[in-house]
Amino acid sequence: GIQVEQSPPDLILQEGANSTLRCNFSDSVNNLQWFHQNPWGQLINLFYIPSGTKQNGRLSATTVATERYSLLYISSSQTTDSGVYFCAVDNTDKLIFGTGTRLQVFP
Amino acid sequence: DAGITQSPRHKVTETGTPVTLRCHQTENHRYMYWYRQDPGHGLRLIHYSYGVKDTDKGEVSDGYSVSRSKTEDFLLTLESATSSQTSVYFCAIRTGGEWNEQFFGPGTRLTVL
Numbered sequence: 001g002i003q004v005e006q007s008p009p010d011l012i013l014q015e016g017a018n019s020t021l022r023c024n025f026s027d028s029v030n031n032l033q034w035f036h037q038n039p040w041g042q043l044i045n046l047f048y049i050p051s052g053t054k055q056n057g058r059l060s061a062t063t064v065a066t067e068r069y070s071l072l073y074i075s076s077s078q079t080t081d082s083g084v085y086f087c088a089v090d091n092t093d094k095l096i097f098g099t100g101t102r103l104q105v106f107p
Numbered sequence: 108d109a110g111i112t113q114s115p116r117h118k119v120t121e122t123g124t125p126v127t128l129r130c131h132q133t134e135n136h137r138y139m140y141w142y143r144q145d146p147g148h149g150l151r152l153i154h155y156s157y158g159v160k161d162t163d164k165g166e167v168s169d170g171y172s173v174s175r176s177k178t179e180d181f182l183l184t185l186e187s188a189t190s191s192q193t194s195v196y197f198c199a200i201r202t203g204g205e206w207n208e209q210f211f212g213p214g215t216r217l218t219v220l
Contacts, residue, residue, distance in 0.1 A: 031208070033208060033209065035211075041195065041214055042213060043197065048207075048208040086149060086150070093138065094152050094165060095140075095150075095152070095209055096152075097149040099148065099149045100149055
């Protein structure tokens with residue numbers, strides 16, 4: 001089946017810093033989503049982005065489907081950005097998740 | 108929040124007992140999913156449904172069964188719970204159509220002693 005790899009596994013930032021999270025996948029996909037799991041365990045949809053670029057406030061994402069990767073950019077990070085960021089892909093009506101990037105933002 | 112609720116939100120049970128988790132949605136989405144989340148594994152698909160009485164297995168289906176008798180409810184049953192089924196369980200819906208985006212419920216934390 002399709003493999004999803006995320007990097008880095010852990011990231012520690014000071015408030016105000018920028019970061020880039022990467023998601024590589026092993027096959028063509030119909031769907032790619034980025035999620036943020038907050039410290040209370042809630043999964044929050046960030047982007048639905050099978051291809052192209054989208055922006056939402058301080059966050060943006062780019063998926064290059066032909067090269068099988070996606071990037072999530074977080075600018076001017078805040079402590080509320082802390083948590084785990086998951087990439088998930090789908091080519092058969094079922095999402096396959098990466099193991100996530102754990103982000104800690106300190107004041 | 109896509110109108111997804113899960114019950115119970117927390118449960119502690121003993122090995123060998125049956126357990127049923129409920130997922131309820133209010134928006135008549137056709138596709139519903141059950142995932143489990145364990146440290147080091149991210150989320151893994153247990154079972155999913157593509158309509159009333161239509162279900163299929165996911166990556167980690169052994170020891171679990173599901174039922175969907177109404178569009179709005181998707182039940183996950185552990186016939187005889189084991190300690191390896193201690194996990195956080197998430198239900199999800201898929202919006203379908205042009206957008207195949209999945210949205211998740213709040214999760215159920217299950218502990219099997």
